[in-house]
Amino acid sequence: MIRFRLVPRVAPSQKMLVYAPLLAVVLTLVVGLTIFAALGQNPLHAFRAFFLDPVSNANGISELLMKASPLCLIALGLAIGYRANIWNIGAEGQMYLGGIFASGLAIHYNDAGGPWLLPTMMLAGAVGGALWASITALCRAQFHANEILVSLMLTYVADLLVKFLVYGPWQDPMANNFPISISFGDDALFAPLASYGWALWEGTRINTSVFITLIAIPLAWFFMDRSFAGFQLSVAGVAPGAARYAGYREKRMVWLALIISGVAAGLAGVTEVAGPLGQLNDRWTPGYGFTAIIVATLGRLHAVGIVIASLLMALLYLGGEAVQVTMQLPKAVSQVFQGLLLLFLLGCDVLVNYRVIMIRPLGVAPAPTPPAPAPAAVST
């Protein structure tokens, strides 16, 4: 029987590492449109309904940016840690805490707001996210606990904390026991861009919170690719031994990576509760903290890649809704697209980093195994 084996490549093609996500997108499209055809839909029609119609007007663009913005923000924070092999899986929980801290201010100062309220909420949200992440940092740095487990478990704690608050002290007294807070006042909300007289955004939901992400993108890029701290994190990720030999302090890096991703996730939480929601309830998050993990991976842990990946992810959501509305296709279609995309990306990655060799039955000498590859800086 012929068997196959994966053998690491000596030096994975740097070019292919960049092209792999693009190839994955193309393969996803081909297979996805074939599925549409199998469902009895005209593939071109479906392609238009899924990928073009949702962003064919100002409202669509606004929705795309609103969806992509928190994903991008969280993913940028995560990528910084992931480069150093610090796997924060609990961005969702850190986002909850950001939302909680900001909501606390919004509810407490509902009658006594002012222009200072929203910036303070942003600060509080960032602190909330950072505090939650610092529990994970403490466990990892001091007790060598696995940060994947700790951060993931803390997400469930955060979820229960939100439930406690909206069922208890922060429940809207007028809400008949329903788990919702009061609706925030205008001082506690990001203003719609339309309110600044931008005719282009008239009637859309896009608000000033997108500027947080727009500012975060160059900052994250600078930190990751141009700062010494970012360099230290990358070295710690690809060659922990070298990092120790160079005298980089591991604990400090754990704290840094987790605090940064906590701040980003916390801010993303603020943009949701003080953005399109305008209140705290027990089911306000659409799972951005988890989706952002996919976005960070898809974007190759690189700022530009993450921007593109977050837009693509957002488009998959919008497209999935659009084909439901216009073509009455089930929601599962968009999940199929997401699944295909990940599958092909991981598949391409494997083939870029490894080659397949065939092992013939008895009597044929196996191909010599080449030495282990020099680790690539941004391979996953």
Next chain:
Amino acid sequence: MKFWKTKLALLGALCLLAVSGTGFAADPVKMAWVYFGPPGDGGWTFAHDLGMKMVQKELGGKVIASTVENVPESADAERVIRDLASKGNQYIFTTSFGYMEQTLKAAKSFPKVEFYHNTGYKSAENVHTYNSRMYEPAYLAGIIAGRMTKSNVLGYVASFPIPEVVRNINAYTMGARSVNPKVTTKVVWVSSWFDPGKERQAAETLIGQGADMLMQNTDSSATLQAAADKGVYAFGWNSDMSKVAPKAHLASVTQIWGPYYVMVAKAAVEGKPFKDNVWGGMKEGMNGLVSLNSSIPASVVKEVDAKKADIVSGKFKVWSGPVKLQDGSVKLAAGETFTDKDIDSIKFYVEGVDGQLPK
């Protein structure tokens, strides 16, 4: 700026044309439903989907109905609702409580579109609410449970301690105690509307505590399945669940949205949007107790039928005195009845319910 003004004017003119167009040419009315789950959930969304299909069947080509399923109760819901409105749907039904704020926000941007929000308590000029008095069939189910129980312990798998759910627990208990005063009801909260795993665990806990008649206020059929596996009885909720476990299934408390949807659709086709808030019960045909198990004695079926007739005729009201609280004190004296507002803010357990209401 000028360009935009002209464009707006043009848009307005087009809208006018479109509106006047509907006057003489019978363009189909576009209606849309926003679903919380998939129509195949066999419970909540399934019941709404049945109603939607009834509209399609009765009004045929006069209505174009579309649906969006699995819409999360986050800020995403507002986008879906706005998207439906901007695609020309003039009547939009949002079928879960968690869409309340999103519906109101979207409605502000689309004043010409009529919105119908299920189970909420906030309405507006173009947002109307509709709900079903599920406590009526729950009371009838209680009568069956009170007669059939051997352990005198009933079990209730509950979702969230909101008035809607609390009054259903109370009604179920009151129905049972009206025929069997020895009955107590145990409640387990699962903090979810749809989580078959948790619902099943809760059901097994209740059975372990001696409950032999299970009821639920959650969306899946997990409670019924657990009852079937453990050899006790249970009821279906939201939709007819008799096929899930024909032996263990005593009856199903169902929501029937079809007649309401058809009424709104007919008014829409006539060009007179229906604008009332509706809170209907058995009398209006908005819910029912169906598929009674053949193992229920004929005398009990007769008893239930008689009570049902009284509810439909208005002779009997579930929320009429005497109603006692857990400590035995009188909440509602004989001869008194709750107003709808009272019923909508019930935050107490009645006598016979075990445990403390989560605050």
